[in-house]
Amino acid sequence: MSARTHFRTHPATTGGADIRLPWWALALPALAFGLLFLLIISPSGAHAAASDPAIPRLVEHAQQLLGH
Numbered sequence: 001m002s003a004r005t006h007f008r009t010h011p012a013t014t015g016g017a018d019i020r021l022p023w024w025a026l027a028l029p030a031l032a033f034g035l036l037f038l039l040i041i042s043p044s045g046a047h048a049a050a051s052d053p054a055i056p057r058l059v060e061h062a063q064q065l066l067g068h
Helices: 023-041 043-051 054-067
Strands: none
8 A cells, every 4th residue: 555645835945044133143152262262361370370270280181180
């Protein structure tokens, strides 16, 4: 028993997809990027880098984990 095949009477549209994003879908990532960028270039955090070597401790910890 075969099923009937339905054919389209109108051809499919070839236009671009109409996708609309909400305003916050672009604003929030841009805001997060801006805040993180300000944290990176902020001169107020520069003094903390001299007293707390976080990056070398992180690298050393990663080496210890990979060594075992």
